[in-house]
Amino acid sequence: MIALEKRPEPSRWLGFATPLFAVLATMIAGGLLFAALGKDPVAAIATIFWEPLFGEFAFYYRPQLLVKGAPLVLIAIGLALGFRAGIWNIGAEGQYIIGAICGAGVALAFYPFESALIFPAMVIAGAVGGWAWAMIPALLKVRFGTNEILVSLMLVYVAEQLLASMALGLLKNPEGFGFPGSRNLQQYPSAFNADLIANTGFHWGVAAALVAVIFAYVLLSRHMLGFHIRLTGAAPRAARFAGVEPSRIIILCLGLSGALAGLAGMFEVAGPSGQITIDFNVGYGFTAIIVAFLGRLNPIGILFAGLLMALTYIGGDIAQSQLGLPAAAIQVFQGMLLFFLLAFDLLINFRLRWQKGATA
Amino acid sequence: MITRRILMASVAALGLAGAAFADGHAKTKVGFVYVGPVGDGGWTYEHDQGRLAVEEAFGDAVETVYVENVAEGPDSERVMTQMALDGADLIFTTSFGYMDPTINVAKKFPNVKFEHATGYKRADNVSTYSARFYEGRAVQGHIAGKMTKSNIIGYIASYPIPEVIRGINAAYLHAKAVNPDVEFKIIWAFTWFDPQKEADSAKALIEQGADVVLQHTDSTAPQAAAQAAGNVVTFGQASDMAEYAPFPRVSSIIDNWAPYYIARTKAVMDGTWESVDTWDGIPTGMVKIGEITDAVPADVKAEALAMVEAMRKGEYHPFTGPINKQDGSAWLAEGETASDGDLAGMSFYVEGLTGDIPN
Numbered sequence: 001m002i003a004l005e006k007r008p009e010p011s012r013w014l015g016f017a018t019p020l021f022a023v024l025a026t027m028i029a030g031g032l033l034f035a036a037l038g039k040d041p042v043a044a045i046a047t048i049f050w051e052p053l054f055g056e057f058a059f060y061y062r063p064q065l066l067v068k069g070a071p072l073v074l075i076a077i078g079l080a081l082g083f084r085a086g087i088w089n090i091g092a093e094g095q096y097i098i099g100a101i102c103g104a105g106v107a108l109a110f111y112p113f114e115s116a117l118i119f120p121a122m123v124i125a126g127a128v129g130g131w132a133w134a135m136i137p138a139l140l141k142v143r144f145g146t147n148e149i150l151v152s153l154m155l156v157y158v159a160e161q162l163l164a165s166m167a168l169g170l171l172k173n174p175e176g177f178g179f180p181g182s183r184n185l186q187q188y189p190s191a192f193n194a195d196l197i198a199n200t201g202f203h204w205g206v207a208a209a210l211v212a213v214i215f216a217y218v219l220l221s222r223h224m225l226g227f228h229i230r231l232t233g234a235a236p237r238a239a240r241f242a243g244v245e246p247s248r249i250i251i252l253c254l255g256l257s258g259a260l261a262g263l264a265g266m267f268e269v270a271g272p273s274g275q276i277t278i279d280f281n282v283g284y285g286f287t288a289i290i291v292a293f294l295g296r297l298n299p300i301g302i303l304f305a306g307l308l309m310a311l312t313y314i315g316g317d318i319a320q321s322q323l324g325l326p327a328a329a330i331q332v333f334q335g336m337l338l339f340f341l342l343a344f345d346l347l348i349n350f351r352l353r354w355q356k357g358a359t360a
Numbered sequence: 361m362i363t364r365r366i367l368m369a370s371v372a373a374l375g376l377a378g379a380a381f382a383d384g385h386a387k388t389k390v391g392f393v394y395v396g397p398v399g400d401g402g403w404t405y406e407h408d409q410g411r412l413a414v415e416e417a418f419g420d421a422v423e424t425v426y427v428e429n430v431a432e433g434p435d436s437e438r439v440m441t442q443m444a445l446d447g448a449d450l451i452f453t454t455s456f457g458y459m460d461p462t463i464n465v466a467k468k469f470p471n472v473k474f475e476h477a478t479g480y481k482r483a484d485n486v487s488t489y490s491a492r493f494y495e496g497r498a499v500q501g502h503i504a505g506k507m508t509k510s511n512i513i514g515y516i517a518s519y520p521i522p523e524v525i526r527g528i529n530a531a532y533l534h535a536k537a538v539n540p541d542v543e544f545k546i547i548w549a550f551t552w553f554d555p556q557k558e559a560d561s562a563k564a565l566i567e568q569g570a571d572v573v574l575q576h577t578d579s580t581a582p583q584a585a586a587q588a589a590g591n592v593v594t595f596g597q598a599s600d601m602a603e604y605a606p607f608p609r610v611s612s613i614i615d616n617w618a619p620y621y622i623a624r625t626k627a628v629m630d631g632t633w634e635s636v637d638t639w640d641g642i643p644t645g646m647v648k649i650g651e652i653t654d655a656v657p658a659d660v661k662a663e664a665l666a667m668v669e670a671m672r673k674g675e676y677h678p679f680t681g682p683i684n685k686q687d688g689s690a691w692l693a694e695g696e697t698a699s700d701g702d703l704a705g706m707s708f709y710v711e712g713l714t715g716d717i718p719n
Contacts, residue, residue, distance in 0.1 A: 057445045064438050164550050168520055168718060177480055178522050178707040184460055272434035277457055278519060278550065282431040317439050320427040322446065327397060327429040 004350040014348045019294065019301070022341035023308070029340070030333040039323050047322055048315030048333075061318075063201025065310045067272050071096070071264040073209040073306035075288035077216045078257030080297040084220070085232040087253045091137065091152025092261040093285025094159035095130040099262025100269035101166050102129030104182060104276045107191035108171055111183065118190040122266055123204075130262015131255050133159065138254035142247040148254065160281065167278045182276040185269065193271030205267030209306075212260060216299040229253065261285060290338050312337070388450070388629050390414060390621075391443035392426040393436060395455035396553045402578030402598035403552065403615070404428065407454045407477075410617030417622045421629070432457025440465040444472045450628045452621065453477065456521070462486060473633050475624060478523065480704070482635055489620060492641030493523065494530040494703070495671050496613030497574075498678035499649055499664050500595050501534030503611060504572040505542050506660045507593050508535075514565025515546045516558060516575040516582055520717045522706040524576050529710045530678045531574055536712055545570055548718055555581035566592055583609055593655070600650040611664070612650030619645055639700065642671045679703065684711035 027049075031041030052061035075092045082089045089095075103126035110118050137151035164180075171182040185191045193203050220226035231239040232249050240246065264284065269276060291309050295302030316330035392411050396404035411424050425448070427439045436458045443451050444465060450473045453462045459479035466474045466486045474486040482488055504513050513535060517524050528546060535542045545568055547561040558577045562585035565573055572593040575582045580601050586592035586608035594604065596612025620638065627633040640646035649668050652661045670676035681692030686709040692698060709717060 057442070060441060060445060067434060068438075161550075164519075165718070178705045179456070179480070180519060180521055181457075186460075186464075268434075272437075274460060275433075277432060279432050279457060282433065282435060313435075314438065317427050317430070317435075318442055321391070321425045321439070321443060324425070327427070 001355055003353045003355045004346070005353045007349055007351055010348050011351075014344075015296065018344040018348060019296065019305075019341060021344045022294075022337060025340040025344070026333065026336045029336050033329060033332060034325065037325065037329060039325060044319055044323055044325060047319040048312060048330075051318050051322075052311055052314045061314055063195075063199060064314055065307055066201035066206045067203070068313055069306040069310035070203075070206040070209040071268055071284045072288050072291045072309055073303055074205065074212055074264040074267075075257075075261045075285055076291040076295065076302045076306060077209070077212045077299060078260030079288055080292045080295070080299070080302055081216060081219075081229060082253035082257050083233075083292060083297050085229040085249050085253050086236065087250055088149045089134065089137070089152050089254055089257045090149050090289065091134070091154075091156045091159075091285070092257060092288055093281055093283065094152070094156035095133045095258040095261035096265035096268075096285045097156075097159040097163050097281050098133040098265070099126040099130035100265030100273075100280060101163060101171070101276060102126055102262070103266030104171060104185060104191075104269045105166075107185055107188060107270065108182060110190070111188060114190045116190070119193070119204075119270070122191060122270060123263065126262045126266025127259040128262070130265065131259040133262070134254045134258020135251070138251045141254075142250055148250075152254075156285070163276070163280060164278045167276050167280070171276050180278055184274040186271075186274040191270055192274075193267050203267065203271045205264065205271060208263055208267065210303075213299045213303050220299065225252075261288075294338065294341055309334075387423045388418070388421060388625065389446075389448045390422055390424045390625055390628075391440075391448040391451040392424065393430050393439055393443070393451065393453045393455075393458060394426060394428040395430060395432065395457070396578065397428050398426070400553055400578050401580050401601065404454070404578070405599050406615040407452070407617055410621040411452075413618035414621050414625050418625065418629075422625060433461070437461035437464055440474075441468070444469040448472060450475065450625060450633075473624075473628055482637060484635055487624070487635050487637070489638040489640075490523075491615055491646040492639060493613055493615070493647060494526040494678055495641040496647050496649055497527040497530035498534045498671075499667055500574055500611065500613065501531035501536075502538055502667060503595075503652070503656055503660060503664050504531065504574065504593065505535030505537070505539035506663075507610070507656065508539065508542060508572045510569045510571045511539065511541045511543060512569040512571065513542060513544050514562070514568070514570030514573040515544055516561045516565070516573065516577055517546050517548050518552050518576045519550060520548065522704060525709070525717060526703055526706050527576055528713070529706070532713055533683065533710060534678065544713055546713075546715060549577055551577060553578045555579040558582050559585045562586060563589075580604065596650055602650065605651065606653035607655040609653070610655045611652045614648040614650050616645055616648045639704075642668060643674060685709070686711055686713055 027045050031045055034044040035041040079089055079092055103122040106122045106125040107118060136155060137148040140146040140151055141148045167180045173181060173183045196202050228244045232244055291302060291305045295305035312334050319325045320327060394404045398404055398408040414422060415424055430436045430439050432455060440451055452475045454477045456478045459476060459481050462474050462476045463481050463483060466483050470485055476486060476488050478490045479488050515528055532544050545565055547565060549557050549561050551557055558579050559581040562573050562582035566589045573582055573586055574595055575597045578598050583594050583601055583604040586594045592608055593610055594608040596609050598615050600612045600614050601609050652664055677697040679698035681696040682694045683692040685691045
């Protein structure tokens with residue numbers, strides 16, 4: 001029979017290899033699923049992973065990978081800093097919404113006035129909005145010891161109500177015939193977060209995501225603060241003896257992740273989405289949690305994980321349309337990815353042992 | 361360097377794509393973008409029935425593709441672009457929130473025809489279409505007003521947009537006409553499809569004494585909640601929801617997109633497609649009233665059917681004056697009927713309804 005035995009030390013090479021194993025296992029299990037649905041598994045997997053990158057219309061899908069991946073990476077980087085320190089911000093979706101409302105709010109307040117200062121003001125408003133929304137669970141935790149998982153999650157629903165109210169009230173397009181939704185910022189040059197180079201998908205949000213990756217990498221591996229964050233997560237008591245102030249780390253990690261989520265929302269509303277609508281948020285804040293873990297809470301890993309996740313979304317939609325795969329099958333496929341990753345992660349700290357006979 | 365490679369690749373591929381569009385492919389390809397799952401039993405289900413009817417009608421001459429659960433915003437824009445790149449000739453985008461994305465994509469593909477449901481932005485290659493669901497609401501209101509014993513009618517509203525407000529007003533006016541004591545309790549669910557939320561809303565309304573529940577959301581959850589309560593009347597929404605007949609579901613409004621989808625596909629095949637704004641109802645069959653079951657007294661059923669027939673012949677308009685607005689100001693004079701412009705942008709309750717439209 002098989003038994004698990006703790007490794008004396010976590011396996012380094014498996015740390016790098018398990019994400020690849022997980023992707024491979026997902027392809028195999030997903031292929032079986034697609035076959036059970038009566039679709040050609042090889043064609044389905046190829047459509048999801050190959051078509052967006054190297055297919056006939058890759059020139060369109062590759063930029064879309066950036067558009068879809070950037071908010072995921074931006075949010076996941078912030079979350080990972082907190083997760084490293086054992087601070088669980090589950091409410092990035094709410095911070096993303098508030099960032100978008102604040103960013104769009106600043107732009108619409110100035111409409112139709114044109115100025116080069118509007119976009120920077122929107123960036124600041126977006127970051128501050130997300131930061132402020134994350135400060136609610138942070139301060140409650142520091143002051144009253146509340147659970148940040150619950151508070152940040154609940155605030156997502158509050159943010160969604162606020163979003164609906166904005167789309168129907170304060171930010172509603174006055175020329176929209178009574179329909180909900182704000183003016184489209186894509187038609188407001190000073191506020192439009194356009195591609196920096198046309199048709200590449202490379203907008204300011206993508207640039208911000210790359211900067212965030214580098215910043216987080218340097219912070220975690222080269223900076224004292226990064227060391228404190230890691231230490232707080234790995235050994236809270238040791239961290240305290242080393243003079244780390246836990247409440248400082250809590251405020252810092254939640255604030256940073258909130259600000260990054262707010263930025264992601266602001267770049268999205270100013271660019272690809274263009275509008276504050278009731279259904280503006282599509283779950284980036286939650287998917288980013290998966291991305292953060294898929295990337296092993298490592299900034300470089302998160303960059304690749306975000307792009308991989310974006311790939312499964314884009315490829316999944318192509319597979320739906322070209323092969324008639326149901327959306328639910330694609331979602332199961334994406335779920336498998338996280339499932340296998342967590343399952344294989346066990347092998348980093350444990351190894352499998354064949355044992356003879358039953359243990360007494 | 362990466363960007364340059366992508367740019368060069370895109371230039372090359374654009375050339376290819378252009379060539380692919382120019383050669384007339386044998387089959388007419390029709391794409392459908394859905395906001396919910398095809399199995400929602402309501403809004404998206406009926407659009408998908410329309411798609412299947414197109415396949416049925418033209419057989420091998422058409423190929424249909426669809427993507428379900430497409431979020432409004434950039435995701436929908438990508439899915440539409442993908443369909444256009446894959447050679448779709450006609451694309452139906454079936455949710456209000458697809459409006460700006462549809463216009464954006466249509467600009468990039470002038471040779472592809474687009475049909476956007478329930479919106480108001482058109483272009484040379486973008487039509488809009490919607491159904492006069494309020495005609496069905498009038499029939500529901502009549503039956504509801506007659507059936508209620510508590511005189512409290514619950515209404516699960518989705519979003520405070522003109523279409524939903526029209527429905528509430530139409531139902532209320534016709535309930536009030538047959539039952540002056542009737543009162544409407546309205547819950548705004550802020551969703552089109554969320555079985556859990558819809559069930560909670562239905563339960564809350566029933567607890568407040570409603571013995572008729574109307575819904576403008578797409579799932580069958582309110583039907584199940586009414587069935588559990590035992591003595592509550594419901595109506596199918598968007599789809600027949602016949603699995604809950606004969607009771608609690610006593611009738612339904614069915615969105616029947618099939619004739620329109622077939623006609624528009626035919627127009628693309630014949631090369632006669634033009635950008636139009638279509639707003640059809642009971643007369644053309646775009647809105648259908650599902651079977652009125654025997655749970656409804658025979659005389660009420662006969663009155664309801666007579667109203668349907670009058671609307672079919674164009675003899676009766678559900679918004680015929682005198683009608684005042686909620687604040688008591690006059691809207692329609694005696695015998696005056698509402699203009700389509702007034703209806704399209706309706707953002708007020710009629711007199712007698714209580715509460716405010718959220719904003």
